[in-house]
Amino acid sequence: MSPEISENSHTLRSNDDYSTVKMASLERLAESVVDELNKAQGESQMGLLPFRRTGNVSEQSVSNTTKSIGRRSSLKNRSVIFGLLAALFLFAVGCSKDGMSPFDPMGPVAAKQLDLFNVLMWVMVIVFVLVEGVLLYAIIRYRKRPGQAKPPQTHGNTSLEITLTIIPTILVLGLAIWSVFTLFDLQDPPEGSPEALHVNVTGHQWWFEFEYPDAGNGKKIITANELRIPVDRPITLSLESDDVIHSFWVPKLAGKLDMIPTHTNEMWFQADSDKINDDLPVTLYGQCAELCGLSHALMKFQVTVMDQADFDSWAAAYGPPPTISxxxxxxxxxxxxxxxxxxxxxxxxxxxxxxxxxxxxxxxxxxxxxxxxxxxxxxxxxxxxxxxxxxxxxxxxxxxxxxxxxxxxxxxxxxxxxxxxxxxxxxxxxxxxxxxxxxxxxxx
Amino acid sequence: MAAITSVIPRPTSYEGLWGWMTTVDHKRIAVLYGVTAFIFLLIAGLEAGVIRMQLASADSTLVSPGRFNQMFTMHATTMVFMVIMPLSVSFFNFVIPLAIGARDVAFPRLNALSYWIFLFGGILLHMSFVVDQVPDAGWFSYANLTEKPFSVDRGLDFWSISLLVLGTSSVAGGLNFIVTIINMRAPGMSMMRMPVFVWMTLITSILLVLAFPVITVGLIELTMDRNFGTHFFIPAQGGDPILWQHLFWVFGHPEVYILILPAMGIVSEILPTFSRKPLFGYPFVIFSGIVIAIMGWAVWSHHMFTVGLGPVANSVFTITTMLIAVPTGVKIFNWIGTLWRGALEFTTPMMFALGFVALFIIGGLSGVSHAVSPSDFQQQDTYYIVAHIHYVLFGGSMFGIFAGTYYWFPKITGKMLNETLGKINFWLLFIGMNLTFFPMHFLGLNGMPRRIYTYTAEFGWEYLNQIASFGYLVLLIGILVFMYNVWQSRNSRHVGHDPWDAPGIEWSIASPPPPYNFAEIPQVLGRDHYWIVKENAEAAGTPITGPEPTVDPKSIHMPSPSYWPLFTAVGVALIGGGLLSHFALSFVGGAIAFVGVIGWSNEPAAAPNDHH
CATH class of the missing domain: 2.60.40.420 (Cupredoxins -  blue copper proteins)
Incomplete structure (x- = not known):
C-alpha cells in the first residue's frame, strides 16, 4: 500500500494494522504450505502421482537419490513461497482503502463479507500458485530435447482423476456452505441489537431519495443524496426505484442490492464506532452500480455516520429555511x-x-x-x-x-x-x- | 410456383465471386465465416479502444456519455455474437467434416444459409451507426431501461431485431452440426473415439439449439413492448423487468459455455499433438464437458445475486455455481496431465494453447469467487467482473481461436504462418492481455463500477486504468502482427499435408483438401487415428510420405452450388430490416424467403451437367 493512498483516505483509518495482519497470516500460510508440500513429496514416492514412477530413464535415475529429492523439494518450496509472496505483494499494492474500496469495512455486514473474501483470496492465491506452478514446471521440465524418443503413451489414471475431482469438490463445497451460512446470518440484524432506524430509499434517474418514516419522535424526513445515520445502530432499508433499475451500494457498509421498480428489496447495515478510527461524523461514499442511462456514472451519494445526539439535533432542525434575512x-x-x-x-x-x-x-x-x-x-x-x-x-x-x-x-x-x-x-x-x-x- | 423454380438450373461455377456466393462447400463457408468474423473483431476492437482511451484519465471528456454507452454495448454484443461464436463456427465448419471423415456437413445448403443470415444480421446491427441510433443499454440490455420512455430512439430495436436474425443462423448451424456429428462419422469412429473438438462441437451445438429459443422469447417480447404496445417488462403497466433478467441469463449462462467449449476443444487437440502423447483422461475431459453443459442450465441466477431473490435462491445458485467449477478444474488437470512426461514442442499453436490454460486458470479462479454470493455483493457490477470475463473470453476463447488458427492454417491454405511472427504475435497478446485486464481485478475490488463513462481521481482508480489502456495498445499491435502474418503467408512455400505430425484424420489428406475431402472414406482405427496409421505404416516398413492421393473430382458426387441459401437469407434479412424501417419491406422479405424455401425444396439434386 503506497503512502499516497493512506494519505488520501483521510476519513478512514490507517492502513498499518491491516498490513500487519496480512504479513502475520502470510508467515503462517508459508509454514503450512511447506508442510503440505513435504507431505505431497512423500506421497508421490508412494505412488499417488504414478506417472513419476515410469518412463524417462535418465531423469528418473537422478531423482531417485534421496539427496537430490531433498534439494529439489526445498527449491520447489522456495519457489512456491516466492510465488505466494509475489501474489501477495501484487495484492497489497493493488488493493487500496480509498473511499469506494470495501477493504476497510465500517460495519458488521461489510466486515463479514470481507472475511469471506479474504479467505477466498487465500484459496485463490494458493490454488493459483500451485496449478500455475505445476503447469510451468511441466512446460520447463518436459520440453522436447534434441533426439528425444517418443514419450510414453499414457492415457490417464482413474484414481488420480477421482482424487483430483474429490479434492476441489470438498474445497468448493466448504466455501459454498460458509457462504450459505453468511447469507442467512446477514439477513437481519443480530438479536439484541439496538432498535433499528428505518429508511426508505428510492432510486431516480440519476439521484437517490431517502425517506425516514420516523427519524425520532415520529418525525418524518425526506431528503436526497446524503444519508445520515446514527452510529452503532442497525439501519434497515427498503429499496425501490420509480423509473429504471438502480443499485444501492455503500462499499464500506455492505455489498450492493438492486433498486427495482415495483419490487421492494430489504437490506440492513450498521456503522460500528469501534471500526471507525476517525472522529464522527464520518463521510462514506456510495454509487449506483447498475447501468441506468446516460448519467449512471454521476449517480453518487454519501452516507454520514453521526453520533445519535448529532443525528437527533439534525432531525429536529429539519424544516424549511427560516427566511430571516x-x-x-x-x-x-x-x-x-x-x-x-x-x-x-x-x-x-x-x-x-x-x-x-x-x-x-x-x-x-x-x-x-x-x-x-x-x-x-x-x-x-x-x-x-x-x-x-x-x-x-x-x-x-x-x-x-x-x-x-x-x-x-x-x-x-x-x-x-x-x-x-x-x-x-x-x-x-x-x-x-x-x-x-x-x-x-x-x-x- | 414449384414449376417455375424447379426449371432454374443449379449454378455450376465454382470460381470467382459468384462461386463464393453460391458455395455450399463447408471449407469455403468456414473461410467466409472466419474472414467476416475477423472484420467484426476489428470493429469491436476499435470500440474497445474508444472505451480504453476515455477511461485512461479521470474526468475525461473524449466521448459523450451516450457514445460511451454505445461503445461498450456494441463491443460486447459484437464480440459475443459476431466474433467469438462465428469464429468457433468457422472451425466447426472447416474441421468437423474432416475430423469425422465426412465429405461435407449433413445439410450443406442450410450451412450456407446460416452464414448468409449471420452476415446480414451483423450488417443490420451495424446499420445503427449509419442512422446514429446505436444500442446503448449494454449487451445484457436490462429492462426496463430498454423500454420507452427511457430509450426512445431505434437503437434497442436494432439490437433486438438483429439478434433475432442472428439467432436463426445459430440455431440452424447448431442443428446442422448435431446431425452431422451423429450421422456422418466414418466407419470405426464410435462416439468415444471422436476427437475432443468434435465432442465439444456436439455439446456446443446442443446448447445453441436449446439456449437460443429462450433469448428469442425475450427478444420478441422486448420488440413487442417497444413497437406494438405490450408491456411484458414495463412495471408501471404490470410487467416485470426481472422476467427479462431470468430470460436473458437462462440463455446467457449456457451462452458462456457456447463461447468457451469450442476453444477447450481446440486446445484439447493441440496439446496432445505437441506433447507427442494422447490426451490424458479422454473420458474425463468428455464427461466434464457434458456435465458443464448440463449444469450450465442451473447457475444462471449467479448473475442476479444482487437482484434480491432472497437467501434461499442465492444459496442454491451459490452451491450450483461452486460445483460447476469442479468439471472445469478436471479439464485443467487433464491438460496438465497431457503435458506431463511429454516431449513438448513450442510451436505457435502450442504456445497459444498453453497461454489458454494459464489464463483460463485465472479466469476460472475469479469465477469461483463470484460464486461466493456474500462476497459477490461487493464485486457484482464492478471491474472485477470485467477482468473475469476477459480472462475467460479473451484469455480463454480468443487464445483458443488463435491457437486453432495457427494450427489449422496449413490445412486450410497449404501454407504455414510464419513461426517467428507467430511467437511475436503470441507474446504481444499474452503480455497485452495481462496488462489490460489484470489491473481490472484491483479496480473492481477497489470499488470501480462497470459501465461508468467517467470517474474522479479521488478514489485512486486512475493509475490502474492507465496501465489497462496502455495494455490495449500492446494488444492492438499484436493483432496487427497477426494480420501481417496472414498477409505475408501468400508468398510462403507450400508445406506438406501433415506439417505438425498430428493425430487427426484431417491431416491424412492433401492441404488444402480437395472439394470432396476424402477420395476414400477412411476406416477409423482409434482415437488418434492418423498417429496409429503412421505407426502401423512405420512398423510395416512403408512410412507415409504424402497425403491420400487425389482423384478426379467428377468421380465423386458432391452437392452442387445453390442460389437459394443467399436468396432466402436476403428475405430473412429484409423481414428484420422492414421491422426497423417500413413494415411493407418485411412483407417483401417474407415473400422472398417463401419463394426461397419453395425454390430450395424443388431444386434439382445437382447441376444437369454434373457428373454423378
Missing part, C-alpha cells in the same frame, strides 16, 4: 415562482404531488413536472447534484445558471421552464439567482 425572503418568492412544480422545500413531499410528478416524468413531454430532490435540508448538505460537486455558493450559482454544465444529462435543464431559453441557461436575473441561493442556503 431580506435576501432569503426575496429568494423564497423566486423559489415559489420557479421551482415548486418539482421541488419541495417545506418538509416531506406530499405523496399526491410526488405521484403527479412521477406521472409527468413517465409520460414525458417538454415541460412536465418530474420527481426532484427534496430541498428542505439543502443547507445542511455537503454536496450538489447527487454527490458530484461540493455544495458551495459558487457551485450552486453555476448549477442554477446552467445545470448541464455540472451534470450533462439531468432532467432539470431539460424540463424546467426557466431553462427553455435559446442558450439553455437560466432566464432568471443574477439578482434572482443570488436571492435564491440565499434562501436555499439560509444565508444573510
Amino acid at each position: 431580506a435576501r432569503a425572503k426575496a429568494g423564497q418568492a423566486v423559489f415559489a415562482a420557479n421551482c415548486t412544480l418539482c421541488h419541495t422545500i417545506d418538509g416531506p413531499d406530499d405523496p399526491v404531488l410526488s405521484a403527479s410528478r412521477l406521472t409527468g416524468f413517465l409520460t414525458g413531454g417538454d415541460i412536465t413536472p418530474v420527481p426532484a430532490p427534496n430541498l428542505t435540508d439543502l443547507r445542511t448538505r455537503h454536496t450538489l447534484a447527487a454527490g458530484l460537486v461540493d455544495l458551495s455558493e459558487t457551485n450552486l450559482l453555476s448549477w442554477l445558471h446552467d445545470p448541464s454544465e455540472i451534470k450533462a444529462n439531468n432532467y432539470m435543464s431539460q424540463r424546467a421552464v426557466m431553462y427553455k431559453t435559446e442558450t439553455g441557461t437560466s432566464n432568471l436575473t443574477n439578482e434572482e439567482i443570488d436571492a435564491l441561493i440565499g434562501y436555499l442556503l439560509d444565508l444573510q
Whole structure:
C-alpha cells in the first residue's frame, strides 16, 4: 500500500494494522504450505502421482537419490513461497482503502463479507500458485530435447482423476456452505441489537431519495443524496426505484442490492464506532452500480455516520429555511415562482404531488413536472447534484445558471421552464439567482 | 410456383465471386465465416479502444456519455455474437467434416444459409451507426431501461431485431452440426473415439439449439413492448423487468459455455499433438464437458445475486455455481496431465494453447469467487467482473481461436504462418492481455463500477486504468502482427499435408483438401487415428510420405452450388430490416424467403451437367 493512498483516505483509518495482519497470516500460510508440500513429496514416492514412477530413464535415475529429492523439494518450496509472496505483494499494492474500496469495512455486514473474501483470496492465491506452478514446471521440465524418443503413451489414471475431482469438490463445497451460512446470518440484524432506524430509499434517474418514516419522535424526513445515520445502530432499508433499475451500494457498509421498480428489496447495515478510527461524523461514499442511462456514472451519494445526539439535533432542525434575512425572503418568492412544480422545500413531499410528478416524468413531454430532490435540508448538505460537486455558493450559482454544465444529462435543464431559453441557461436575473441561493442556503 | 423454380438450373461455377456466393462447400463457408468474423473483431476492437482511451484519465471528456454507452454495448454484443461464436463456427465448419471423415456437413445448403443470415444480421446491427441510433443499454440490455420512455430512439430495436436474425443462423448451424456429428462419422469412429473438438462441437451445438429459443422469447417480447404496445417488462403497466433478467441469463449462462467449449476443444487437440502423447483422461475431459453443459442450465441466477431473490435462491445458485467449477478444474488437470512426461514442442499453436490454460486458470479462479454470493455483493457490477470475463473470453476463447488458427492454417491454405511472427504475435497478446485486464481485478475490488463513462481521481482508480489502456495498445499491435502474418503467408512455400505430425484424420489428406475431402472414406482405427496409421505404416516398413492421393473430382458426387441459401437469407434479412424501417419491406422479405424455401425444396439434386 503506497503512502499516497493512506494519505488520501483521510476519513478512514490507517492502513498499518491491516498490513500487519496480512504479513502475520502470510508467515503462517508459508509454514503450512511447506508442510503440505513435504507431505505431497512423500506421497508421490508412494505412488499417488504414478506417472513419476515410469518412463524417462535418465531423469528418473537422478531423482531417485534421496539427496537430490531433498534439494529439489526445498527449491520447489522456495519457489512456491516466492510465488505466494509475489501474489501477495501484487495484492497489497493493488488493493487500496480509498473511499469506494470495501477493504476497510465500517460495519458488521461489510466486515463479514470481507472475511469471506479474504479467505477466498487465500484459496485463490494458493490454488493459483500451485496449478500455475505445476503447469510451468511441466512446460520447463518436459520440453522436447534434441533426439528425444517418443514419450510414453499414457492415457490417464482413474484414481488420480477421482482424487483430483474429490479434492476441489470438498474445497468448493466448504466455501459454498460458509457462504450459505453468511447469507442467512446477514439477513437481519443480530438479536439484541439496538432498535433499528428505518429508511426508505428510492432510486431516480440519476439521484437517490431517502425517506425516514420516523427519524425520532415520529418525525418524518425526506431528503436526497446524503444519508445520515446514527452510529452503532442497525439501519434497515427498503429499496425501490420509480423509473429504471438502480443499485444501492455503500462499499464500506455492505455489498450492493438492486433498486427495482415495483419490487421492494430489504437490506440492513450498521456503522460500528469501534471500526471507525476517525472522529464522527464520518463521510462514506456510495454509487449506483447498475447501468441506468446516460448519467449512471454521476449517480453518487454519501452516507454520514453521526453520533445519535448529532443525528437527533439534525432531525429536529429539519424544516424549511427560516427566511430571516431580506435576501432569503426575496429568494423564497423566486423559489415559489420557479421551482415548486418539482421541488419541495417545506418538509416531506406530499405523496399526491410526488405521484403527479412521477406521472409527468413517465409520460414525458417538454415541460412536465418530474420527481426532484427534496430541498428542505439543502443547507445542511455537503454536496450538489447527487454527490458530484461540493455544495458551495459558487457551485450552486453555476448549477442554477446552467445545470448541464455540472451534470450533462439531468432532467432539470431539460424540463424546467426557466431553462427553455435559446442558450439553455437560466432566464432568471443574477439578482434572482443570488436571492435564491440565499434562501436555499439560509444565508444573510 | 414449384414449376417455375424447379426449371432454374443449379449454378455450376465454382470460381470467382459468384462461386463464393453460391458455395455450399463447408471449407469455403468456414473461410467466409472466419474472414467476416475477423472484420467484426476489428470493429469491436476499435470500440474497445474508444472505451480504453476515455477511461485512461479521470474526468475525461473524449466521448459523450451516450457514445460511451454505445461503445461498450456494441463491443460486447459484437464480440459475443459476431466474433467469438462465428469464429468457433468457422472451425466447426472447416474441421468437423474432416475430423469425422465426412465429405461435407449433413445439410450443406442450410450451412450456407446460416452464414448468409449471420452476415446480414451483423450488417443490420451495424446499420445503427449509419442512422446514429446505436444500442446503448449494454449487451445484457436490462429492462426496463430498454423500454420507452427511457430509450426512445431505434437503437434497442436494432439490437433486438438483429439478434433475432442472428439467432436463426445459430440455431440452424447448431442443428446442422448435431446431425452431422451423429450421422456422418466414418466407419470405426464410435462416439468415444471422436476427437475432443468434435465432442465439444456436439455439446456446443446442443446448447445453441436449446439456449437460443429462450433469448428469442425475450427478444420478441422486448420488440413487442417497444413497437406494438405490450408491456411484458414495463412495471408501471404490470410487467416485470426481472422476467427479462431470468430470460436473458437462462440463455446467457449456457451462452458462456457456447463461447468457451469450442476453444477447450481446440486446445484439447493441440496439446496432445505437441506433447507427442494422447490426451490424458479422454473420458474425463468428455464427461466434464457434458456435465458443464448440463449444469450450465442451473447457475444462471449467479448473475442476479444482487437482484434480491432472497437467501434461499442465492444459496442454491451459490452451491450450483461452486460445483460447476469442479468439471472445469478436471479439464485443467487433464491438460496438465497431457503435458506431463511429454516431449513438448513450442510451436505457435502450442504456445497459444498453453497461454489458454494459464489464463483460463485465472479466469476460472475469479469465477469461483463470484460464486461466493456474500462476497459477490461487493464485486457484482464492478471491474472485477470485467477482468473475469476477459480472462475467460479473451484469455480463454480468443487464445483458443488463435491457437486453432495457427494450427489449422496449413490445412486450410497449404501454407504455414510464419513461426517467428507467430511467437511475436503470441507474446504481444499474452503480455497485452495481462496488462489490460489484470489491473481490472484491483479496480473492481477497489470499488470501480462497470459501465461508468467517467470517474474522479479521488478514489485512486486512475493509475490502474492507465496501465489497462496502455495494455490495449500492446494488444492492438499484436493483432496487427497477426494480420501481417496472414498477409505475408501468400508468398510462403507450400508445406506438406501433415506439417505438425498430428493425430487427426484431417491431416491424412492433401492441404488444402480437395472439394470432396476424402477420395476414400477412411476406416477409423482409434482415437488418434492418423498417429496409429503412421505407426502401423512405420512398423510395416512403408512410412507415409504424402497425403491420400487425389482423384478426379467428377468421380465423386458432391452437392452442387445453390442460389437459394443467399436468396432466402436476403428475405430473412429484409423481414428484420422492414421491422426497423417500413413494415411493407418485411412483407417483401417474407415473400422472398417463401419463394426461397419453395425454390430450395424443388431444386434439382445437382447441376444437369454434373457428373454423378
